[in-house]
Amino acid sequence: MTESNTELPLVSVLISSYNHADFIEASIRSVYAQSYPNIELLVVDDGSRDGSVELIQQLQAELGFDFLAQPNKGLCTTLNEMIARSRGRYIASLGSDDVMLPERFSLQVPFMEQHPETGICAGGIVLIDGEGKPLPEKKQRHRPARRLDFDDLFMDRKPGPPAPTLLFRREALDKVGGFDPTIRIEDYYVELRIARAGYFIDILEEPIALYRVHGSNTYKNRRLMIETELAIYKRFSDHPGYEATRLRYLNAMFTKVANEDRELAAELLAQIPWRSRNLKTLKGLWRYWLKR
Known part of the structure; x- marks a missing residue:
């Protein structure tokens, strides 16, 4: 991972870590395993109490990414502060318990470059358990590529984008003012606001991330x-x-x-x-x- 490829748009990956000491290393290393060469990684630990900070510090010493540890501020506030410090044309927020597949940005960035009307590009996911093993095939979600506008998303006309795969156009995030700290579950609301601002959400068919299903998932x-x-x-x-x-x-x-x-x-x-x-x-x- 390097920023020397100046002809390629910079992607800023943001990981807000909270009590995911068992998973955070896999998340961070998946960023460094990307085939796309122009990435910056910002990691913030948002008040973990499980040893995450010490582990991330060890990884920072090895890999050299930007890292801050802070008292708990909440996910949306933390993401907005990270966006303000980041420099990328594209922004990816990765859960500290999820994992990127190596070709993720090599697929998403060219698509976004060719489609300026797209505010968010997403993709397919593979569901894994707490140990990183794929769930049985019958529990996987294989869905075709699709484009959503506001009505599609709001009225549930088509399946929405999987959260671990969201790649935002910075311009679109800026237009809606980033994430709203008054909403506890940030991704769906910002998707709706970006779609209502006139952008499309495009979802690629290819799996580009691993979504970890475990006992502390927010959706539970x-x-x-x-x-x-x-x-x-x-x-x-x-x-x-x-x-x-x-x-x-x-x-x-x-x-x-x-x-x-x-x-x-x-x-x-x-x-x-x-x-x-x-x-x-x-x-x-x-x-x-x-x-x-």
């Missing part, structure tokens, strides 16, 4: 995910599809949590009017009563 905190998603939808309540989108999501989440968390399921069901209940609601009710 159902209440946080649901409350955040509904708050995000509300930010776009002026959109004509807002109510349909909100109700579709409530129905889907009620079905998911019906046999996991009866209290949360009851709260969601109370928000779904009778006229808006559908086959998913019935499926969720079956799970809900079966759990009693």
Whole structure:
């Protein structure tokens, strides 16, 4: 990894580390394994208490990337500060528990250079477990290449971009003011804002990252995910599809949590009017009563 290839756009990779001592080394080394030669890496430890700082310092001494350790500020604030210090035309935020595949930027950067209307380029993922082993084939997500505009993303017309693969055009991030610290789950909201600003989101078919499934994944905190998603939808309540989108999501989440968390399921069901209940609601009710 070098910055001497000045004819190629610089990619800034940002890793905000938080209590991922078991995974952070694989994430960092995957950046240095890229076939694309013009990359800078910035790493910030955001208040870890598990020995991450000492491990990252050892890796910094070996590899020479930019590293700061700080008290916990939260992911969005940390990412915005890292963006301000970075120099790349393109920005990639990598979770400190995820891994890039070697051809990632060699695929994404040429695509972005050829498509100035694209604000975010993403790609496919391979799901792995906590030890780095691929999950069974039946659990993998193989999806075709696709282009999304705001309506596609907001109304869930097409599958959205996998978070570990997002490559942002700096210009697009700057246009929407970066990440919003008031939103706990940052990626979906910034995607929507960039799409609403007039950019497309393009998702390549090729797998370009490994997404690690383990006990502390954010998506497993159902209440946080649901409350955040509904708050995000509300930010776009002026959109004509807002109510349909909100109700579709409530129905889907009620079905998911019906046999996991009866209290949360009851709260969601109370928000779904009778006229808006559908086959998913019935499926969720079956799970809900079966759990009693």
